[in-house]
Amino acid sequence: MLRFAPSPTGSMHIGNLRVALLNFIVAKRLKLPLMLRIEDTDTQRNIAGKDVEIFKILEQMGVTWDQLVYQSANFGTHLDYAAKLLDKGEAFYCHCTPEFLESKKQEAVQAKRPFRYDDSWALLEKESNPNPVVRLKGSTKDMAFNDLIKGGIHFKVSELDSFVIVRANQAPTYNFACATDDFNYKITHIIRGEDHVSNTPKQILIKQALSRVLNTPETPTIYAHLPIILNEDDGKKMSKRYEASSVQWLLKQGFLPVSIANYLASMGYKAPKEIFSLNDALEWFELEKVSASSAHFSLSYLRHLNHEHLKALDLESLARVLDIEPTKAPLVKLFLEECSTLNELREKLSAMFSPKDIKKDYEGQNFYEKCYTLYTALKSMEAVADFNAFKHEAMQKSQLKGKDFFKPLRILLTGQAHGAELALLYPLIAPFLEQILVLKTEHGC
Numbered sequence: 001m002l003r004f005a006p007s008p009t010g011s012m013h014i015g016n017l018r019v020a021l022l023n024f025i026v027a028k029r030l031k032l033p034l035m036l037r038i039e040d041t042d043t044q045r046n047i048a049g050k051d052v053e054i055f056k057i058l059e060q061m062g063v064t065w066d067q068l069v070y071q072s073a074n075f076g077t078h079l080d081y082a083a084k085l086l087d088k089g090e091a092f093y094c095h096c097t098p099e100f101l102e103s104k105k106q107e108a109v110q111a112k113r114p115f116r117y118d119d120s121w122a123l124l125e126k127e128s129n130p131n132p133v134v135r136l137k138g139s140t141k142d143m144a145f146n147d148l149i150k151g152g153i154h155f156k157v158s159e160l161d162s163f164v165i166v167r168a169n170q171a172p173t174y175n176f177a178c179a180t181d182d183f184n185y186k187i188t189h190i191i192r193g194e195d196h197v198s199n200t201p202k203q204i205l206i207k208q209a210l211s212r213v214l215n216t217p218e219t220p221t222i223y224a225h226l227p228i229i230l231n232e233d234d235g236k237k238m239s240k241r242y243e244a245s246s247v248q249w250l251l252k253q254g255f256l257p258v259s260i261a262n263y264l265a266s267m268g269y270k271a272p273k274e275i276f277s278l279n280d281a282l283e284w285f286e287l288e289k290v291s292a293s294s295a296h297f298s299l300s301y302l303r304h305l306n307h308e309h310l311k312a313l314d315l316e317s318l319a320r321v322l323d324i325e326p327t328k329a330p331l332v333k334l335f336l337e338e339c340s341t342l343n344e345l346r347e348k349l350s351a352m353f354s355p356k357d358i359k360k361d362y363e364g365q366n367f368y369e370k371c372y373t374l375y376t377a378l379k380s381m382e383a384v385a386d387f388n389a390f391k392h393e394a395m396q397k398s399q400l401k402g403k404d405f406f407k408p409l410r411i412l413l414t415g416q417a418h419g420a421e422l423a424l425l426y427p428l429i430a431p432f433l434e435q436i437l438v439l440k441t442e443h444g445c
Helices: 012-028 050-061 073-088 098-110 174-184 194-214 247-252 257-266 277-284 299-312 317-322 326-335 340-354 365-379 386-398 403-414 423-435
Strands: 003-004 034-038 067-070 093-096 133-136 143-147 150-155 163-166 189-193 220-227
Touching: 003 012, 003 189, 012 034, 012 050, 012 189, 012 220, 012 247, 012 277, 034 050, 050 220, 050 247, 050 257, 067 073, 073 093, 073 133, 073 163, 073 174, 073 194, 133 194, 143 194, 143 423, 150 194, 163 174, 174 194, 189 194, 194 220, 247 257, 257 299, 317 326, 317 340, 326 340, 326 403, 326 423, 340 365, 340 403, 365 386, 365 403, 386 403, 386 423, 403 423
Parallel strands: 003 034, 034 067, 189 220
Antiparallel strands: 093 133, 133 163, 143 150
8 A cells, every 4th residue: 555645734735746646656557556645643733624635636637546644543543552562662762951951952963963762861851741752663674765766875773762652641653653554554655755764774773663662564665765856046944935836826827737747757767758647657657767856846947848738739628727608718729829838828818808008108109099980880890700711801990900900900909019910810710800899998098
């Protein structure tokens, strides 16, 4: 079994979504179940409704799961296992106060050595601190594990000191809750971000201790830690403060889910084709071929992918994603030459079908008068399907020609000063002329 384990403490960012997508792809390719585990152990930071937001985003991307688990439902099991670890001597109570530990950390800083917890400190403050934490005993030897992406990873015994698994308030720590659930649900593949590499030895130690205490074989686990995503501004880690890191922001900007999934699944991966869907990736994706190097995010490249996916949509699909009348979809197809997102397409369509503000200072008062003269002429004409016939009659009625004719015509028909060729647009516009030829203010300067 695989698992995707987001926390409902904030909006989903592209790093999380990348993890979800690759878990889904690998699960499908291996024909294994995928668990969605909402890690809601940090009750003070949980945000109401964020779990539902996670569900919706995953569904939009085409990610499905076989089992849904809220980690908080397993609190009882976590504490029961901690009690068993205490009973068998795999864990112990530690009465050290935060102040005591901080003083020891400062001693280490002054001595220019790494801070390591010493088990002999556990009972020193028993009398003054009646609410101890529970610590799992550290390792007595070095630890190494193979990562499918990063290769062999090694930790020295000096780095594997005893660590907290249950806090003084009886809440299990992240590592203990995570490892306990991975152990219980027999998770065989753990795909996550490389910021979790440092958590891995602790989680391995927890699972090894649980295996001994419960007399249950530990499930062999394949680890794959994905490199971080770097932003395009300064090449640093793409933090949540960078607006393009938010999946919701990207969706609101008009990027298609299929384009976002395409980009994230191809990061650090030499895919056999540039433009693909999640279903396409199920045919050829191999996790071990993901690069161990950090991936650089590029909004311009995402725009390119989105443009290609938009161009591939048929008229019915285009109308659906834009939530417009199907009869207007051919117009949108023409706008695709200059637009890369749904928002840009909506702006083009909105400008065309909104009342035109010819008072807007395109070229001053003289231009306004030409616009209004042409508008009056067009309103007096019958609908003509052929652009050349329409143009000829409009020129005669308005007595305008050349630039004095075509610039006002473009403003009146599209609401914008630049765009696709009018000869191409007009046959598609003709059925909507009555809706299009409306001014905000029909007369007066």
